[in-house]
Amino acid sequence: MERTALQHILEPHFLWFHRHPELGFEEYETTARIRELLAKTGAEILDLPLKTGAVAKIRGRGDGPVVALRGDIDALPIAEETGLAYASEHQGRMHACGHDFHLTALLGAAMLLGEDRENLEGTVKLLFQPAEETAGGAKKVLDTGALDDVDEIYGLHVAAELKPGVIGVSPGATYATVGAFRILIKGKGGHAAEPHQCRDPIAAAAQIINGAQTIVSRNISPFEQVVLSITHIEAGTTWNVIPPEAFLEGTIRTFSVEKLNQVAERLAQVCRGAAEMGGVEVDYSWQVNTISTKNDPALTEFVAETAKSLGFPVGPSTPGMGGEDFALYQQRIPGVFWNIGVGSPQVPHHPGFIADPAPLASASVLLAALAQRALKRLSGKNQSCSKTEVFEQL
Numbered sequence: 317m318e319r320t321a322l323q324h325i326l327e328p329h330f331l332w333f334h335r336h337p338e339l340g341f342e343e344y345e346t347t348a349r350i351r352e353l354l355a356k357t358g359a360e361i362l363d364l365p366l367k368t369g370a371v372a373k374i375r376g377r378g379d380g381p382v383v384a385l386r387g388d389i390d391a392l393p394i395a396e397e398t399g400l401a402y403a404s405e406h407q408g409r410m411h412a413c414g415h416d417f418h419l420t421a422l423l424g425a426a427m428l429l430g431e432d433r434e435n436l437e438g439t440v441k442l443l444f445q446p447a448e449e450t451a452g453g454a455k456k457v458l459d460t461g462a463l464d465d466v467d468e469i470y471g472l473h474v475a476a477e478l479k480p481g482v483i484g485v486s487p488g489a490t491y492a493t494v495g496a497f498r499i500l501i502k503g504k505g506g507h508a509a510e511p512h513q514c515r516d517p518i519a520a521a522a523q524i525i526n527g528a529q530t531i532v533s534r535n536i537s538p539f540e541q542v543v544l545s546i547t548h549i550e551a552g553t554t555w556n557v558i559p560p561e562a563f564l565e566g567t568i569r570t571f572s573v574e575k576l577n578q579v580a581e582r583l584a585q586v587c588r589g590a591a592e593m594g595g596v597e598v599d600y601s602w603q604v605n606t607i608s609t610k611n612d613p614a615l616t617e618f619v620a621e622t623a624k625s626l627g628f629p630v631g632p633s634t635p636g637m638g639g640e641d642f643a644l645y646q647q648r649i650p651g652v653f654w655n656i657g658v659g660s661p662q663v664p665h666h667p668g669f670i671a672d673p674a675p676l677a678s679a680s681v682l683l684a685a686l687a688q689r690a691l692k693r694l695s696g697k698n699q700s701c702s703k704t705e706v707f708e709q710l
């Protein structure tokens with residue numbers, strides 16, 4: 317199929333998905349539409365215990381190796397402010413992270429691969445992942461065992477800062493290790509006129525906030541990338557009462573679990589110091605929500621070469637402190653998470669984020685080519701290990 321013809325088919329689907337955003341694990345309409353469109357490509361939809369999302373496979377010649385392509389499908393609890401003619405029809409929900417683009421591009425890849433299945437030297441699994449934003453989707457998919465036989469995996473994400481159609485890909489980590497912490501400060505409330513009779517949790521919260529702001533600047537090497545943000549604070553009800561409790565939460569982001577542990581431990585010390593100083597009790601807890609993505613260097617080269625051979629402009633991807641649960645697949649399966657430019661005026665997760673649909677077919681072509689060529693390379697590898705060839709080499 318011609319790229320322009322494919323673009324013509326995909327655009328109306330993309331607009332439909334954009335108008336109908338659904339949150340993680342609630343992507344029922346989205347999933348029904350995906351299944352309907354997949355059925356037309358000849359892909360076989362696997363029967364899995366997934367309420368939303370889907371995994372389908374396209375089987376080429378013989379058993380051969382298996383390559384997975386992943387697109388996520390969920391939206392965000394954001395009220396859209398793009399003014400687009402095809403803006404969200406679901407109040408307070410928006411495809412503000414381009415997952416509508418990813419899933420439409422993956423459907424396009426299914427169409428291309430379905431058409432050309434005789435030239436497929438193995439099986440392609442098409443993974444429409446639910447709930448990426450809430451970070452539970454990848455685990456859910458892995459738990460089904462649907463990816464147990466996968467040899468390599470490729471996924472895409474739109475990039476606001478890249479011009480439409482530009483491919484960004486870099487080895488190593490480009491999405492962060494994301495941690496979340498919660499701090500509950502228990503003091504003793506009372507009359508604002510008699511602070512000496514109280515143990516003020518607000519004063520202690522202020523100590524913790526100030527202390528936390530020195531961790532990155534005073535305890536971390538300037539050559540390391542770390543972010544610590546306190547994003548939520550709650551305490552008190554009125555002007556003349558010292559409340560008994562205060563609550564803080566926030567996030568730590570970096571590129572390794574070890575570094576995250578180090579920062580989280582330092583924050584624990586800050587909390588202990590504030591507790592001692594203010595005579596309050598501080599309950600501090602934290603967890604790793606998402607690990608960093610990790611692009612296999614050789615496969616990164618393979619993606620860049622494939623993209624160049626198809627005539628795409630290719631550059632490095634811009635690392636960011638956002639998290640991506642594609643990292644969970646990469647923990648088990650070698651793979652690459654690459655970017656495609658959509659030239660948005662605003663960053664993802666902003667109510668004004670707009671993904672230009674123009675490079676949809678290009679994304680599909682690259683996804684399909686990656687699957688096709690990876691299968692070819694992998695089946696070549698398998699053959700060279702076969703007994704007859706080893707015998708002939710001797």
Ligand SMILES: [Zn+2]
Pocket residue numbers: 413449664665
């Ligand atoms: Zn997102």
Ligand SMILES: [Zn+2]
Pocket residue numbers: 413414415448473
């Ligand atoms: Zn995203």
